[in-house]
Amino acid sequence: MPTVEFMGQNFTVDEDGFIDSFENWNEEWVQWVKKEEGIEELTDEHKKVIEVLQDYYRKNGIAPMVRVLSKVTGFKLKHIYELFPSGPGKGACKMAGLPKPTGCV
Amino acid sequence: MAKHDTPMLDQLESGPWPSFVSDLKEQAERRAKNEEGVEFQIPSDVCEDLLGVLELSFKHGRTHWKHGGIVGVFGYGGGVIGRYCDQPERFSGVAHFHTMRVAQPGGKFYTTDFLRDLMKLWDFRGSGITNMHGSTGDIIFLGTTTPQLEEIFFELTHNLNQDLGGSGSNLRTPADCIGSARCEWSCYDTQALCYYLTEEYQDELHRPAFPYKFKFKFDGCPNCCVASIARADISFIGTWKDDIKIDQEAVQGYIGGEFLPNGGAYTGRDWGPFDIAKEVIDLCPTDCMWMEDGKLKIETKECTRCMHCINVMPRALRIGDDRGLSMLVGAKAPILDGAQMGSLLVPFVKVEEPYDEIKEVIENMWDWWMEEGKNRERIGELMKRQGFQKLLSVTGIKPDARHVQEPRTNPYIFWNEDEVEGGWERDVDEYRKDHQR
Numbered sequence: 361m362p363t364v365e366f367m368g369q370n371f372t373v374d375e376d377g378f379i380d381s382f383e384n385w386n387e388e389w390v391q392w393v394k395k396e397e398g399i400e401e402l403t404d405e406h407k408k409v410i411e412v413l414q415d416y417y418r419k420n421g422i423a424p425m426v427r428v429l430s431k432v433t434g435f436k437l438k439h440i441y442e443l444f445p446s447g448p449g450k451g452a453c454k455m456a457g458l459p460k461p462t463g464c465v
Numbered sequence: 466m467a468k469h470d471t472p473m474l475d476q477l478e479s480g481p482w483p484s485f486v487s488d489l490k491e492q493a494e495r496r497a498k499n500e501e502g503v504e505f506q507i508p509s510d511v512c513e514d515l516l517g518v519l520e521l522s523f524k525h526g527r528t529h530w531k532h533g534g535i536v537g538v539f540g541y542g543g544g545v546i547g548r549y550c551d552q553p554e555r556f557s558g559v560a561h562f563h564t565m566r567v568a569q570p571g572g573k574f575y576t577t578d579f580l581r582d583l584m585k586l587w588d589f590r591g592s593g594i595t596n597m598h599g600s601t602g603d604i605i606f607l608g609t610t611t612p613q614l615e616e617i618f619f620e621l622t623h624n625l626n627q628d629l630g631g632s633g634s635n636l637r638t639p640a641d642c643i644g645s646a647r648c649e650w651s652c653y654d655t656q657a658l659c660y661y662l663t664e665e666y667q668d669e670l671h672r673p674a675f676p677y678k679f680k681f682k683f684d685g686c687p688n689c690c691v692a693s694i695a696r697a698d699i700s701f702i703g704t705w706k707d708d709i710k711i712d713q714e715a716v717q718g719y720i721g722g723e724f725l726p727n728g729g730a731y732t733g734r735d736w737g738p739f740d741i742a743k744e745v746i747d748l749c750p751t752d753c754m755w756m757e758d759g760k761l762k763i764e765t766k767e768c769t770r771c772m773h774c775i776n777v778m779p780r781a782l783r784i785g786d787d788r789g790l791s792m793l794v795g796a797k798a799p800i801l802d803g804a805q806m807g808s809l810l811v812p813f814v815k816v817e818e819p820y821d822e823i824k825e826v827i828e829n830m831w832d833w834w835m836e837e838g839k840n841r842e843r844i845g846e847l848m849k850r851q852g853f854q855k856l857l858s859v860t861g862i863k864p865d866a867r868h869v870q871e872p873r874t875n876p877y878i879f880w881n882e883d884e885v886e887g888g889w890e891r892d893v894d895e896y897r898k899d900h901q902r
């Protein structure tokens with residue numbers, strides 16, 4: 361697995377740039393993904409999406425459905441794409457340190 | 466000299482059918498020679514490594530692609546299927562081998578100019594290998610690397626006026642039969658409706674917002690050349706309401722042997738002279754045809770528009786003039802709870818721009834499924850779980866005998882409380898007054 365060194369931290373990632381384990385997530389990881397995902401400034405709204413994803417993942421062991429993410433954050437899907445140009449899966453889940461989305465993508 | 470030995474694949478170069486192995490080898494050679502001096506943006510030996518890894522899979526009887534892959538372009542949640550080889554050192558040319566789905570035109574009509582432009586781009590930034598087309602309909606670019614994705618997308622949109630197709634839990638790329646473009650049985654303009662709805666729902670196609678995937682397919686008549694009834698969550702199948710048009714003279718032409726039945730589709734074998742009784746009248750599923758004074762008659766009220774008689778005598782029989790389509794819902798492959806074909810929801814709707822009636826049904830269904838659908842539950846499965854009745858109520862469609870093939874045989878019938886006099890609130894002491902313990 362490739363590794364990334366950023367702001368004095370080492371991260372192990374897969375080919376798609378998802379972190380190997382949720383346990384290894386930290387603030388520096390967020391900064392790294394921000395750069396990778398074309399996000400200029402990290403706002404409170406970004407942080408809210410990340411928090412909701414992480415809470416949900418800790419409680420349920422899976423990422424929430426898009427609909428649930430929209431409901432809990434109050435952000436329409438369109439707005440989530442404004443925050444995370446790659447979308448809730450490739451963008452937000454990656455930044456939140458959740459495992460890579462699977463299935464018939 | 467090829468990069469890898471491919472003894473097993475080489476065997477697939479013999480035989481009469483066009484060999485994909487020969488084609489891949491030709492493309493590999495073309496890239497190796499590079500007579501046009503293309504500055505290849507991905508490894509020039511990508512085709513050789515693809516053959517190499519495939520040969521290894523033939524040997525092992527197992528795939529050599531890693532699980533999954535999440536790549537894409539900014540702004541969209543789908544359109545690209547990421548793929549990585551599990552032997553990247555041995556087959557570095559296909560270490561990244563992502564597939565891009567490119568939206569195809571209605572009926573898959575092309576000009577060579579357009580295809581040349583597409584291939585020029587794909588030779589330069591991809592493997593040069595394609596799938597024409599994916600089962601859903603898309604043009605498939607097979608094999609490129611992550612850094613090329615945005616580059617290809619930029620070229621497609623800015624210079625070829627062309628968008629990506631769909632993937633993920635969203636509306637996938639809609640597809641249609643050739644329709645009125647070249648078929649006399651087309652009951653509506655399949656390409657027009659397919660194009661319109663594809664444009665209308667671009668947002669639903671590019672940004673996954675659904676519990677699971679959702680597909681549209683458009684067939685001009687019940688022959689279903691794009692197989693909508695089996696391969697789309699909503700199938701749009703053309704039909705008509707009035708009489709089949711009969712040209713009695715042409716009927717005589719068939720009887721007299723002047724015209725070949727089924728447009729000559731069975732000339733490969735001697736089936737004897739055409740027998741209208743045996744091949745048409747007796748095969749009509751509803752028995753609604755007969756000959757009277759040398760004329761062919763059809764009792765329209767009993768005709769189910771199965772297409773058989775029209776298919777057999779295309780010069781003599783024509784679809785009616787009062788045309789529209791039926792909408793069927795819920796087709797899906799076996800996973801998870803079994804295969805389904807579309808179930809009739811809207812028996813007949815006129816097909817007229819801006820297609821408001823059709824859009825209303827679609828959007829009502831989506832509202833219901835997006836709210837009630839479980840994670841990765843196709844609409845066909847939601848219909849099973851919550852009932853067809855529920856689908857009717859969310860779409861505001863009145864139950865109709867045409868909604869069933871046969872009525873239920875079990876008596877587990879649910880009543881709404883307001884349909885039952887007195888409701889459900891009952892007092893057992895009241896009951897006891899007439900019935901001792």
Ligand code: HEM
């Ligand atoms: C060892 C004792 C008994 C056994 C093993 C037995 C077994 C059964 C079975 C297997 C059924 C069919 C259930 C179904 O298919 O849904 C049935 C139905 C029934 N049994 Fe019994 N039963 C027993 C005693 C009794 C007694 C003592 C009574 C009445 C005092 C009774 C009254 C009924 C009735 C009314 C039905 C419903 C028949 C119908 O649905 O048409 N059973 N029983």
Ligand code: HEM
């Ligand atoms: C703890 C005790 C009992 C249990 C758990 C029980 C459970 C059941 C169940 C599950 C059914 C099938 C319902 C259906 O599928 O529609 C049934 C039917 C039935 N039970 Fe009981 N039962 C009990 C006691 C009794 C007793 C004591 C009697 C009679 C004195 C009785 C008479 C019947 C009859 C007549 C039916 C058939 C009703 C029909 O045909 O629709 N049951 N019972």
Ligand code: SF4
Binds near residue numbers: 642651686688
């Ligand atoms: S589905 Fe019907 S209308 Fe469409 S191409 Fe086939 S036969 Fe013609």
Ligand code: SF4
Binds near residue numbers: 748749752763770772
């Ligand atoms: S379309 Fe089918 S049902 Fe109708 S008359 Fe022809 S054969 Fe009979």
